Each structure stands twice: as structure tokens, then as C-alpha cells.
Amino acid sequence: MQSALYPLKFLPLYKNVLWGGNRLKDYGFNYDPLPNCGELWVLSSVDGKESVIANGFLADNTLNEAIEIYMGDLVGDKVFARYGTQFPLLFKVIDAAKDLSIQVHPEDDLAQRRGMPYGKTEMWYVMEANAGARLISGFRRDTDPDEYRHALAAGCLEELLHSEEPVAGDVFFIPAGRVHALGKGLMVAEIQQTSDCTYRIYDYNRRDADGNLRQLHTEEAMDAIDFGGIRGHASTRYAACPDTTTTLAACPYFITSLIPLTRPMRKNLEDMESFVVYFCVEGLAAVKSMDHIVPLHAGECVLVPAVAESVELFCEGAAKLLEVTIDTSDWNDVPPTAWERIEGFEG
Numbered sequence: 001m002q003s004a005l006y007p008l009k010f011l012p013l014y015k016n017v018l019w020g021g022n023r024l025k026d027y028g029f030n031y032d033p034l035p036n037c038g039e040l041w042v043l044s045s046v047d048g049k050e051s052v053i054a055n056g057f058l059a060d061n062t063l064n065e066a067i068e069i070y071m072g073d074l075v076g077d078k079v080f081a082r083y084g085t086q087f088p089l090l091f092k093v094i095d096a097a098k099d100l101s102i103q104v105h106p107e108d109d110l111a112q113r114r115g116m117p118y119g120k121t122e123m124w125y126v127m128e129a130n131a132g133a134r135l136i137s138g139f140r141r142d143t144d145p146d147e148y149r150h151a152l153a154a155g156c157l158e159e160l161l162h163s164e165e166p167v168a169g170d171v172f173f174i175p176a177g178r179v180h181a182l183g184k185g186l187m188v189a190e191i192q193q194t195s196d197c198t199y200r201i202y203d204y205n206r207r208d209a210d211g212n213l214r215q216l217h218t219e220e221a222m223d224a225i226d227f228g229g230i231r232g233h234a235s236t237r238y239a240a241c242p243d244t245t246t247t248l249a250a251c252p253y254f255i256t257s258l259i260p261l262t263r264p265m266r267k268n269l270e271d272m273e274s275f276v277v278y279f280c281v282e283g284l285a286a287v288k289s290m291d292h293i294v295p296l297h298a299g300e301c302v303l304v305p306a307v308a309e310s311v312e313l314f315c316e317g318a319a320k321l322l323e324v325t326i327d328t329s330d331w332n333d334v335p336p337t338a339w340e341r342i343e344g345f346e347g
Contacts, residue, residue, distance in 0.1 A: 005070050006292040008058065008303040010051040013041035018206065018214075021097030023128065023187055027299045039094055042301050043277065045087035046196050055294065063087055063303075076274040076306035078328040086117070088326065089254055091279055092190040093127070093299050100182045101203040101214070102136060102157065106224040107176035111197060114220075119176045122192030123249045123256060125322060126170040127281050127298070130185030137172055137180050137234035138162045143227045152218070157202050162230040171236040173249045177226035189281045191324055193253050199224055245323060257323045261285060261315040269308050274326040276304045276311070283319030288312040296321075 014031040020038020024031070031037040043063070044051045050062040058066055064085045072080040079088065094100075105120035112118075124135075140162045151157045161179060166172070166186065174180050179201065182188065199221035203214045240246040242262045249256045259265070261283075269276060269289075278287050280296040287294045287302045289311040294302040304311055313321065 003057075004290075005073055005305045005307065006056055006290050007287060007294050007305065007308070008053050008063070008066065009055045009294050009296075009300065010043055010063065010303075011054045012299075013044060013049060013051065015039035015041065018208065019096055019098035019100055019184070021095040021187070023095045024093065024299065028297055029299060036097065037095065038097075039092055040299060041090070041092055042279065042299065043087070043089070043091040043303065045085075045194050046090060049196075056292070070305070073307045074275065074303075074305045076272075076326070076328060078331045079274055079306070079326060082331070086194060088118075088194055089277070089324065090190075090192050090194045091277065091301055091324075092192075093187065094124075094182060094190055095187045096182045096184055098184045099204065101200045102161070102179060102181040103198050103200050104179050104221050104224050105174075105176050105195070105198060110224055111195065116195065116197050118193050118195045120193050120195040120197055121176045121251060121253050122174045122190055123254075124172045124174065124182075124188040124190055125248070125256075125258075125281055126166045126168055126172075126186065126188050128187040129166050129168055129170070132165065133185030134163045134165050134183040135172065135181065135186060136161045136163050136183070137174065138178050138230040139227060141229035143229065145222065145225075145227065148225070148227065152202065162234055164234055166235065171238065171248045172234055173236055173251070175226075175251070177224055179225060189279060189322060191249075191254055191256055191279070191322070242318075248322075250327070253326070255325055255327055259313065259321045259323055261313055261319045261321060263315075265313045267311050267313070269304070269310055272306065272325060273328045275306050276308075277322075277324040278302050278304065278311075278313070279322040279324060281320050281322055284316040285319040285321055286314040288314070 014037045016034040017038035020036035024037050050064050067085045107119040199217035242260050245257045247257045279301040285296045289308045
């Protein structure tokens with residue numbers, strides 16, 4: 001019976017939302033009969049929305065089930081000790097045909113005080129941007145809670161917020177606590193902590209399919225918001241060269257790098273103590289590791305197990321890959337899992 005671990009590819013999870021578009025069909029995704037797909041969940045361990053493995057003998061098992069079997073061999077010993085069978089990251093593609101709500105996410109401590117295991121720090125890599133499309137990231141200047149409440153009540157919150165007009169390839173790091181929103185005409189690859197917690201602050205008085213105003217989380221958001229202003233650009237400045245690895249974001253939850261691929265490339269993973277995810281954001285690529293080859297097109301990813309010693313990357317024409325891992329080198333004292341840290345948790 002075959003049991004050796006290998007790089008894992010996953011079935012897509014489609015989410016129809018009020019503001020969603022239909023550009024993902026151009027990438028080969030078929031989400032009929034849904035009228036749109038605003039969120040493609042590429043890799044998920046969120047309860048009730050676990051990704052299902054698409055390739056090899058583990059096909060039809062969930063990611064969580066695979067982690068339960070292979071533990072540290074799949075995700076890394078330190079990662080498994082900290083997160084258990086919950087994969088720590090969530091990967092999405094977001095297609096915004098309309099403006100998303102203005103929102104904020106809590107950090108870990110606040111989330112856990114409110115009965116959730118994790119907060120939500122995330123990043124965006126802009127895959128497509130229509131001319132004139134904008135996004136919101138933080139406040140234009142330092143703002144106090146009273147000024148914020150007044151602007152929210154008066155319907156002029158956007159006057160306090162920092163916005164930019166992105167282009168394809170731009171990167172935005174969104175730490176927990178930063179007020180943010182994607183505007184219509186943007187499609188982004190999103191990498192975030194495994195959390196589905198969003199506090200909706202303002203939603204342009206839109207109504208759902210039943211004609212009801214969508215729920216806002218005005219008071220819940222107050223303790224989560226960072227009222228500090230953005231200095232300069234909210235986007236990350238970087239310079240990427242073909243066939244090199246350029247770091248885009250580094251935080252305690254993930255390290256994301258960009259690889260603009262034009263020719264075959266081999267990478268040594270022996271010093272890695274964590275899994276590696278390769279997330280294709282442009283073109284056609286393939287990832288070979290542990291004697292398995294996994295083809296990818298934009299919007300797909302592959303999870304390379306922590307025990308893999310090397311990986312080879314290939315492309316048809318030019319392609320762009322996001323390489324995502326976790327730096328566990330300074331995890332000297334491994335804490336209990338997040339749920340165990342919640343006061344009164346009994347399993």
C-alpha cells in the first residue's frame with residue numbers, strides 16, 4: 001500500500017458573494033451554477049471549509065486529515081506542536097466586481113478573548129487591476145476614536161482613510177488592526193492567518209439578497225482598530241529579478257517571496273523547518289519534489305511537505321510564483337495551541 005508523502009494539490013472552493021466577479025473563468029475555473037465567484041479558497045483549514053486533496057493516493061481526504069496522519073513530516077515539527085491539525089495559513093483569490101466593505105480584523109489576543117483561536121494578519125498580491133481601481137489601507141493621519149466615530153456616523157469615514165491606485169504586481173501587507181478595503185476592479189491573491197473573522201465597519205448601505213442591510217460590527221471593531229496614520233505608501237516597495245527569490249512580506253505568521261520564473265530553477269529545502277507553499281499568480285508552472293510533478297496555473301497552489309529536501313520549479317513561457325513558508329527558527333519554547341491558551345478551555 002502506498003503511503004509515502006508527496007506534494008499536495010487541492011480542489012478549489014468557490015464562494016459566491018454580493019460583490020463578486022467572473023474573471024476566474026478566464027483562468028480555467030468552472031464554478032457553475034454560481035452566478036459569480038468573489039472568493040476562490042485555494043488552500044484552507046478553516047472549520048467546515050477544509051480543502052480536499054486533489055492528487056495522489058490521498059485524494060478525497062481533507063488537508064486536516066493529512067496533517068493528522070503525517071504531522072510534522074507534512075507541516076514541520078514546530079508548526080505541528082503549535083497548531084496541531086489546523087493548518088496555520090489560508091490562501092485565497094479575491095475578484096472584486098464591486099467595492100468590498102470597509103473592515104478590520106482582530107489580532108490574536110483580542111480574538112482569543114472573544115472565543116476565537118486566531119486573529120487575522122494578511123497580505124495582498126495584486127493579480128489584476130482595472131484603470132482607476134483603488135483600495136483602502138489604514139488612516140491618512142493619526143486619528144482618535146472620537147473623530148472616527150463622528151466620521152462614521154456622518155457617513156464620511158472615507159475622508160479619513162488612506163487609499164491608493166494599485167497596478168498588477170503591487171503588494172500590500174495588512175496587519176491585524178488596520179482598516180482596509182478592496183475596491184471594484186481588483187483581483188488579488190490573499191495570504192492570511194487561518195481565521196474567518198471580519199469586523200465590517202461600513203458597507204455603503206448595501207442590502208443582501210433578502211433586502212436587509214448587511215450586518216455591521218461597529219462596537220466589536222473599536223477595540224481592534226489601529227488608529228495610527230500611514231506614512232508614505234501603504235504598498236510594499238520591492239525590486240524583483242527573473243529567476244530570483246525576493247521577499248515581499250515577513251511577519252511571525254508567514255514569509256512570502258516572489259519568484260518571477262523564466263527557466264527551470266532548483267531550490268534546496270534542507271534547512272527549512274516548515275512546509276513550503278508555491279502559489280501561482282501568473283502563467284503556467286510546475287513544481288517537482290519527492291519524485292512527483294504537480295502542474296499549476298494561476299490561482300492554484302501546491303503544498304510541499306516539510307520533509308522535502310529540494311524542489312524544482314518549471315514554467316511554460318514566463319510565470320510568477322509566490323513562495324510561502326513560516327520561519328520557526330526562534331520558536332524556542334513552543335506554546336500550546338491557541339484554543340488551549342483560552343481561559344477556561346477544556347477541550
